[in-house]
Amino acid sequence: MKPTLALFAGDPAGIGPELVAKLLADDAAPRAADILLVGARVSVEDGMRAAGARFAYERGEAVRAPAAVRVVDWNRVDESGFARGEVAAQNGAYMLAGLALGVDLVRRGIADALCFAPLNKAALRAGGMRHADELHYFCELLDFTGPCVEFNVLDTLWTSRVTSHVPLKDVSALITRENVAEGVALLTRGLVASGVASPRIAVCGLNPHNGDGGAFGREEIDTIGPGVELARSRGFPADGPFPADTAFVRAMRKDGQGYDGVLTMYHDQGQIAMKLMGFERGVTVPGGLPIPIATPAHGTAYDIAGKGVANAGAITNAFALACRMGAARAAAAALA
Numbered sequence: 554m555k556p557t558l559a560l561f562a563g564d565p566a567g568i569g570p571e572l573v574a575k576l577l578a579d580d581a582a583p584r585a586a587d588i589l590l591v592g593a594r595v596s597v598e599d600g601m602r603a604a605g606a607r608f609a610y611e612r613g614e615a616v617r618a619p620a621a622v623r624v625v626d627w628n629r630v631d632e633s634g635f636a637r638g639e640v641a642a643q644n645g646a647y648m649l650a651g652l653a654l655g656v657d658l659v660r661r662g663i664a665d666a667l668c669f670a671p672l673n674k675a676a677l678r679a680g681g682m683r684h685a686d687e688l689h690y691f692c693e694l695l696d697f698t699g700p701c702v703e704f705n706v707l708d709t710l711w712t713s714r715v716t717s718h719v720p721l722k723d724v725s726a727l728i729t730r731e732n733v734a735e736g737v738a739l740l741t742r743g744l745v746a747s748g749v750a751s752p753r754i755a756v757c758g759l760n761p762h763n764g765d766g767g768a769f770g771r772e773e774i775d776t777i778g779p780g781v782e783l784a785r786s787r788g789f790p791a792d793g794p795f796p797a798d799t800a801f802v803r804a805m806r807k808d809g810q811g812y813d814g815v816l817t818m819y820h821d822q823g824q825i826a827m828k829l830m831g832f833e834r835g836v837t838v839p840g841g842l843p844i845p846i847a848t849p850a851h852g853t854a855y856d857i858a859g860k861g862v863a864n865a866g867a868i869t870n871a872f873a874l875a876c877r878m879g880a881a882r883a884a885a886a887a888l889a
Contacts, residue, residue, distance in 0.1 A: 554887070555586060556665040556879035559625075559655040560872070562592035562600060563670025565635040566644050567853025568863035570600025572670050575865040576872055578606035583621030585876050589664055590624045591655050593647070595634040597624055603859045627654055638855040640673060645680020648672055652687065656694045659844045662886075666845040666879030668872050671853045685718050688839045691846065701841035702739050705823060705850055706874060707831045710804060711747075711814040712823040713740040713840065724819045728759060728772055733780025733816070737791045740814045743840045748877055755800050755812040756781050756793030757822060763796040777818070791816070801826045833864045836871040845878035847871040 560577075563569025570592070576582050577590070578601075590597065590610065601607050610622040627650065635644055651669075658664040672687060684690045688703055705712045715736045716727045737754055744752035758777060760770035767774055777794045784791050795803060797817070804812040817823035827835055828850070835850030849867030857863055 554880050554883050556876055556883055557589065557663070558586040558872070558875055558879055559589045559591055559658040559664035559667045561651045561655045561667070561669035562590065562596055563651075563848075564644060564648055564673045564676060564853045565593070565596040565599070566637050566639055566641065566676070567671055567673060567855055567858050569670030569672075569853065570596050571604040571859070571861060572600075572849070572863055572865050572868040573597075574600040574604035574606045574608065575863075576868050577608040577610075577622055578604070582869075582872060583608075585873070586879070588622045589658055590622055591651050591658070592624060592626065593634075594624060594626045597626075599634060603861050605861050625654065625658070627651075637859045640676045640679060642676075642679040642681075644673070645676040645678065645682065647680070648677055649680055649682055649690070652690065653694055656691060656844065656846075660695065664879070665883045666847070666875040668846070668868075668875040669848045670868060671849055671851060673853045673855075691839055691842055695843060697842060699841060700735050700739060701839065702736065704740065704743050704838040704840040705827050706836040706838060706847075706870075707827050707834060708870075709813065710827075711740060711744055711838075712817060712827055713743070713814065714817045714820060714823055716819050718820065721819065725759065725770075725772060728776050728780075728818055730776055730780040730783050733777055734783035734787060734789070736816045737781065737784035738787065738789045739841050740816055741789045741791075743838060744813050746845065746878055746881060747874065748881065749813050752813040753811070754789070754791040754814045754816060755795055755804055756791050756816045757797040757800045757818055758794035759797070759818045761796075763794060772818075797822055801830075833866045834870055835867055836874055838874070845875060845882055847875040847878070 562573045655667040758773045764770045764773040773794050837850045839846045
């Protein structure tokens with residue numbers, strides 16, 4: 554089933570518009586999905602000029618139209634456009650409106666999934682965002698109060714975390730049996746939604762050497778291990794906890810004993826490993842939400858914006874993953 558994707562071009566001051574131009578100039582993307590490109594036409598055209606790549610598009614929200622790409626321009630900017638490479642409230646307000654429109658297209662069933670190009674959090678806050686990150690902005694837009702988390706995806710390996718954007722000194726207190734079990738469940742469901750029928754999950758410890766039997770901390774004994782057992786009892790199999798410095802070695806094994814997902818205890822425990830393995834290929838998925846969303850794991854790269862040298866690997870992977878999740882969602886809806 555060919556899905557319909559809402560594709561938002563991201564921060565107009567960064568590399569997002571040119572990444573989208575490179576993505577859509579390749580015939581593979583329009584063959585994979587019907588595309589509703591959310592973005593002011595001035596930003597879309599600027600991205601094509603910067604990338605040195607053009608794609609054909611029409612304007613409007615109609616689905617299954619002859620054009621594979623339709624630009625949904627909600628007229629949020631005048632013809633002067635945006636300053637490139639700068640944090641600005643105008644850009645932040647534009648991004649918030651673009652994300653809201655993309656979410657609305659999926660929520661109304663006009664699109665099956667949302668993919669968006671990189672954002673700048675400082676600009677989002679300058680533009681009026683009151684949340685710590687876009688994940689919680691999505692929760693507000695969707696009126697969603699259930700558990701959610703950020704997944705990071707590199708090729709076939711997914712990671713999630715028990716704690717996220719919090720100070721490192723607060724991490725230990727936030728690791729509970731319930732939070733570990735919930736983390737395993739969210740990661741499992743995310744992998745299943747992406748097409749992995751029976752995901753294998755590895756869970757990291759917190760302390761050096763996995764606590765070395767309690768010598769360097771008891772979190773593995775008192776909370777993480779019991780959390781893994783609680784997840785298993787709920788039907789979400791997982792292994793661990795494993796020492797964090799070898800967990801990714803285990804996960805990447807090619808002998809059939811590797812893992813599809815790794816649950817880490819804090820932000821950088823997984824992010825450093827994933828970005829070292831493939832900074833320009835990684836994808837971020839806001840997990841647990843009622844609609845599928847994907848975005849590149851890297852940022853807006855203001856320093857190279859407009860130069861046409863930005864690598865489109867991550868946006869290509871994010872688009873492909875959004876297509877898979879969107880097609881699965883559409884198929885499930887057709888059977889309901």
